[in-house]
Amino acid sequence: MRDRGRIITGLAVFVAVALAPVWQAALHGAARRPDPKIVTTAKQCVEPTAAMRRDHMELLNAWRDTVVRRGQRTYVAADGKTVTMSLTGTCMKCHPNKKEFCDACHNYLAVSPYCWECHIEPKEKS
């Protein structure tokens, strides 16, 4: 039993390292949720906010295919409202602050949609 001291110190170090995420979070606070800024005066998005947050990439894909492959450019939302299906012309008219809005979430998630290689993003002060 002469090694008791060493074993206990070793165990203590192991537990501290294994629980690093826990005490890191306690020290620095949990990772912050992204906070996308709304600048438009409009009350509502194309579809309800929860649906947009969850499915906006699906919606954009559907818009793309309907416009490009079927030549239809008007979208009828679930509530009967109609909008022109356009990434730059519609989404970015209400959300011109791409850096603080789209990118706020996307950077947090480490996704970088390649759409902007072609679609022209609104001019912003950096």
Added chain:
Amino acid sequence: MGQDRRGFLKLAGLAAVCATARESLTRLAGAAETEPRSSAKAPKVRWAMVVDPRRCLEQESCTACIDACDHAHNIPAFTNPRHEVKWIWKTRFDEAFPDQDSRYIDPALTSEPVLALCNHCDNPPCVRVCPTQATWKRDDGIVAMDWHRCIGCRYCMAACPYGSRSFNWEDPRPHIAHEDPDFPTRTKGVVEKCTFCDERIDRGELPACVVACKAKALVFGDLNDPDSEVRRLLRTRFALRRRAGLGTQPEVFYLV
């Protein structure tokens, strides 16, 4: 009533031939190429263009149609001429009509450049070779582009006998003088060409080049409508099509 092995094999061979013959026969007859989608319903409109080169030449060295197109579609102006991207452009008469014996045609016509653009062929070879259906023929006859699908393989460029397709060898963004946010640019590694302004046609407008031409040398309309301006012109005057002998059925007509 016994069946020997030899008889059985003969029968099996005959059955195999019958099973595969139908497909190869229809393919030989050329019927296999018809797309199920287009046969679903008869097309109502068939867009086409009539070019009047004489009217065009009245406006000496005018480039209004080309400029309007370049602007509307954010077409880059690369400095390297071998990288040129063109949707509508001017070319030598004998290059536009290499199969035409032009020796005795009015030299006023043949010695001057003529406008060239995608012919929106009725039998487009580019569509046939595209592996991703990034280019396809719409029901109204427009040979459209889906830039989201283009993988830059350039098969379509090899297939097009008119040189109507251009490849982006470089990033086009720095070479666009005035970006128009209403139309996306393209990226390096993507093929592009004239789309008859499908984005304007979907909104009920005429192509940008047609609107820009003050001399009314470009006439756009529906070939399926006997009263349309294009049909009237084709009824009253003789028109050439570029390399019609290839069987691509070009739908851009040149009045002589």
